[in-house]
Amino acid sequence: MPLLGQKLRQLRDKQSLLDVAKETGVSKIEISRYERGIYFPSPEKLKKLSEHFKVDYSELRKLYYQETLQDDEEQNAILAWVVESVPDEKLQSIGLYRQSQS
Numbered sequence: 009m010p011l012l013g014q015k016l017r018q019l020r021d022k023q024s025l026l027d028v029a030k031e032t033g034v035s036k037i038e039i040s041r042y043e044r045g046i047y048f049p050s051p052e053k054l055k056k057l058s059e060h061f062k063v064d065y066s067e068l069r070k071l072y073y074q075e076t077l078q079d080d081e082e083q084n085a086i087l088a089w090v091v092e093s094v095p096d097e098k099l100q101s102i103g104l105y106r107q108s109q110s
Contacts, residue, residue: 010045011071011074012042012045012048012068012071012072013042013043013044013045014043015067015068015071016039016042016043016057016061016068017043019057019061019063020039020043020061025039025040028057028060031060032053032056032057032059032060033056034049034053034056034057038053039057042057048072049072051069051102054068054069054072065103066103069103091104091106
């Protein structure tokens with residue numbers, strides 16, 4: 009089971025998928041797929057889940073990026089290209105900041 013999926017399953021503990029789905033607006037099928045690593049949540053859905061489970065969004069986001077990028081050079085290059093095209097305000101709204109260039 010992927011790291012993010014393990015964490016989500018651990019956080020859900022004894023709550024049913026249906027209860028979490030009702031409280032977050034994320035479908036129980038999606039949550040199940042996230043837990044099993046079949047799909048990864050969008051930033052918006054990951055934010056909803058982090059708020060529901062009362063955990064820091066950045067903690068879940070780090071697990072997501074660890075799994076989706078896995079230090080692959082090509083993926084990192086693509087991500088860097090995408091980030092460069094996003095305005096600073098948008099990056100900051102999801103908790104990302106550019107490194108200052110000395």
